[in-house]
Amino acid sequence: MSVLRKNEQYEGVVESYTKEGMGVVKVNDKPVFIADVLKDEEIRFKVLQVKSRFAFGKALKINKASVNRQVPPCQYYFQCGGCQIQVMNALEQAKFKKEVVEQNINGLAGLNLEIKDTVTGSGNYYRNKSQIPVQKVDGKLVMGFYKPRSHDIVDINHCYIQKDIHNDIMNFVKEKLIEEDVSIYDEVKHEGLLRHLVIRSNHDDSEIQVVFITNGKRNEFLSIIKALREEFQAIKSIVQNINDEKTNVIFGKRSIVLLGKEYITDTLLGREFKIRDRSFYQVNHEQTEKLYQIGLDLADLNGDETIIDTYSGIGTIGLAASDRVKKIIGIEVVDSAVEDAKENARLNGIDNADYYLGKAEEVMPKLVKSGVSADLVFVDPPRKGCHQTFLDSLLEVEPKKIVYISCNPSTLQRDMKYLIDHGYKAKSVVPVDLFPQTKHVEAVTVLERK
Template identity: 45%
Template structure:
């Protein structure tokens, strides 16, 4: 059978009508059944498109001109949106973003998990989907002898030097990054140069408590001894009373990893504090802490609702991190066991339990898939297991360990609909059924979506 050549060639200029949208936010249009993926295209729009890459079964295009606009198209409020890769959906109404994320979860469940006919609720969005991030970490470089800060251009390590603000991060974070850059520039502190591995100031990180408004500045440097560092600290602390902590992190390696192993408190407290609901958290320079606490509260409230706790249950929180979900669960459960592979996170979890006077939560360092069978051998029989794995989802050995433990309910908190769907299929084949799924928009203006699934043991119904 003769192979059919694609109906378009590279550099062709065509008119295209977009019928759909990918999970990465690109518009999808077809020429004689051949799909073209075009960033910034919206369903229902007609556009002039330049073909930039042709593969056997699909191609990629560039949006040149919109001939017929969707009602859901909006003007991005960020002046560097089309240069920066941090957000992908600012050209789309927020209503459409929420619908897209709900559909993304539905499609993954259907295509990957072969799960249909269960409620996938409307995505829980934000009243104000801007200025929600409580943490920013921005690279520092030099241009024409001046320090500049800004995110990288898409698919590059070139800084966007006309970036004055980031409208998904908190205003105080923006202001403090600018202040540190301006003071460091005046004091002659040099910027790090990736290619020569010279210079000093690599990144500026700012973390803010959303409820407490306490702020921490982390100055990431290539070497420990930095001239004029004390003067920099003095100027910041005299001008910005909300700053409670200034930390230096030293990263001497040639690496894309932002933080190095060594941190040193320069001024103030080692921790800042924040609250999610009634639970208080201590946050250090290296602590993992959710960047959108308002939506984290929505996510955890839903996880708590799905756990259906009465006060008599034993709960396991796998991938517990610094204990955020564990401490929520402990308010309603008889006993919570948290497990996490990162030792520093477990130290933080124990400290956070103590900070909140919670004594019915215990935390263990280890890989969940290895600890669970050991717990089972010790006779631990959880009523509920809550999992919040990384993007790659759960190890199959861990899913099997859960199936063997036979908890009545499993609550799966996911940041990746594809791996959620894959793992739900394994649990369903192991005697469980998925009752409902709730998407939550933790990262407005981006393509990321979180979801919580309520899962029940079939025989316990």
């Protein structure tokens, strides 16, 4: 049996995908991970790196291409780290994302559940939030997105997945920054002013917010603000966010309104939401409505329930359910989000929603001791999933149903297995593609108490 060697060339068939969207080819039962190849393709590849249990390679030639292979629609795809799977057409992307959920739920966790087909939508120009880093390289201003595993910027003038109006504003601002010779942040020296340009828009682009993220509170944007407002009538909010820390975190803790309001307003599942510069709000409106609607359908509400909405953010899914339940109780650890949720409840004339500041694993047991009985709990955690103390407090609450919305199948399988091992059951999981052209996938399921 030959040993897999670095820099050697091999031929093989792509058997499956990793969660990163890389193809898996096996040589003497050792997996080799290769980017930009599709399942069932016959390829020639070169081994780049050999580890004890796996290796990485680079495709040299596609000997037999998949019918689902496509030419990447974005000219920057092979340089930019924003997208990982543009060589797959829409059908293959949906199959890949279903496979990732399947590998986690039934492979790693061994739950033997039905994995539904991926719920898909428009594959381009969907992102309603763009976070664009700004640098100067050899005296030239560059704006775009980072190369893979790097802080070097790919200088772009058109992103295939951010809304087209964002591309227009990005290019307009870039020209003005050059004209005005605005000071640009140097992350190595921790000097200079402008770090990022952030653009947010609502579902129909009727309201747009522009955010200048700066190292310090100096304002060099007065003429740019005037020009923006004249050129783009939909801009309703321009904000300066101050981040003077030496950090990779994009936003700082202080924001100053430079023009208009401090927020824009969007409509989601018939509810209006005020969205500020630092608010968490899903980036794909079309798919978020589908995701939340699936969650609400799985909840199968009858109007008499008390619901606890954990990780409630600005109140989106809880407020969307408010007319189907008796009571909504939201719990959120970010104080500004709690205030936003309360304001969004008032904005929609909703009077059966209360919001609490704190960790859900601490607030939920207190609510139970005070006499609150939850029929259903919405769980929508960050990528790291739920801490075991949260899951234990959830078990203490003993809801009849748990609707779990996940942005990371690997932590979803871990949390589902724990809940199933402690008295809950589930039948299926639904993948939802909120991030076309990328490796990321959301999933939603309902767990019921046995």
